[in-house]
Amino acid sequence: MVAQQASKPSTRRRFTIRVPATSANIGPGFDVMGVSLTLFLTLSVSVPRDPPPRTFTTPNPQPQLSYTGEGSDEVPLDAYKNLTTRVALYVLRCNGIPSFPSGLELQCHNEIPFGRGLGSSGAAVIAGVLLGDALGQLGLDRNRMLDFALMVERHPDNVTAALMGGFVGSYLRELDAAATSAASVPLAEVLPEYPANAGEEWGIDPPSPPHGIGHYVRFGWAKEIRAVAIVPAFEVSTAKARSVLPTEYTRKDLVFNLQRLAVLTTALSRSPPDPELIYEAMKDRVHQPYRKELIPGLPQVLSSVTPSTHPGLLGICLSGAGPTILALAVSNYDSIAGAAAEVFKKFGVEVSWFVLDVTVEGSTLSEEE
Ligand SMILES: Nc1ncnc2c1ncn2[C@@H]1O[C@H](COP(=O)(O)OP(=O)(O)O)[C@@H](O)[C@H]1O
Ligand SMILES: N[C@@H](CCOP(=O)(O)O)C(=O)O
Secondary structure (H helix, E strand, O other): OOOOOOOOOOOEEEEEEEEEEEEEOOOOOOOOEEEEEEEEEEEEEEEEOOOOHHHOOOOOOOOEEEEEEOOOOOOOOOOOOOHHHHHHHHHHHHOOOOOOOOOOEEEEEEOOOOOOOOOHHHHHHHHHHHHHHHHOOOOOOHHHHHHHHHHHOOOHHHHHHHHHOOEEEEEEOOOOHHHHHHHOOOHHHHOOOOOOOOOOOOOOOOOOOOOOOEEEEEEOOOOOOEEEEEEEOOOOOHHHHHHOOOOOOOHHHHHHHHHHHHHHHHHOOOOOOOHHHHHHHOOOOOOHHHHHHHOOOHHHHHHHOOOOOOOOEEEEEEOOOOOOEEEEEOOOHHHHHHHHHHHHHHOOOOEEEEEEOEOOOOOEEEEOO
């Protein structure tokens, strides 16, 4: 008889983090609603098992970062400049772990186009929070992870959907004075530009998030509804798309959005979905009208592709801060996208599109045995 040899445990721990894209707002739910979609940011991580996290010793080690897919020509591969790894370091430092472990290797593959309103930065932030939690073996629960994400990405809609998954509505809790000042620390202090030279001091510890900043609820989503993301071939940064918004609104416009928001959350859960109800309930007067100056053809696309011209369509809106258009539909996905593409073409805008589903799961981490 041949003796079975126990396989030697690997000296490296390997795990994979997967974060979905999101479409935030869905028309009237500006900074409130988001839905997770089947495009992913995937991080494959390999790290020596020794030393254990709280005894990382090498000052400022340089993790090895490689990157494929969307954004690979522009994303920084320096872990002290890359959004995901800076967020991971922020989470580690807030938990008493001063640096990355040495020998850390990260391979990122990204399907989420940058600067298009499909939550690429929210996904990068969530990936960073999960990475920090896993490297430090911190055991943070999902709500605490959301606190960390909200210190970086300060509107809850897309990060909540990316972390929790599905169709979610969220709000930020009103914080007491001390927590408000902790949560309003400039981003440069939460995510400092780390010194380039190994061995240099980081400076003061970053501010830990207050507890329970964000709260959410998951709505139902009728399983026959698919999401067509029509993606123009240019970027609009979320910061720019927020800078064009007014700081005050009329009561008429607020009521317009609130009425639609209340109806939409339930209308999207009903089978069969009702296009008459949904098309009107996906209209918005809080952000889309102001963003048209950044997106040639936006009002024309939204008004010319309707359930009566395109059966199967339920509703159409800007995805996140744009410029992507989100069309919710139960059939005729390519002809809906083609019609939007035709309108955009008249304004000199080329597009590509994805037919996507809503993910049930949010972000995941799977360990290799
Ligand atoms: N996977 C990623 N890794 C590192 N940085 C990323 C990643 N995804 C997005 N970013 C950063 O976020 C920026 C886009 O963010 P933003 O303007 O909010 O648009 P979006 O609507 O795609 O979230 C990118 O230009 C890049 O700097
Ligand atoms: N509510 C935010 C959503 C931004 O989403 P993103 O996917 O464009 O980052 C906004 O509309 O500004």
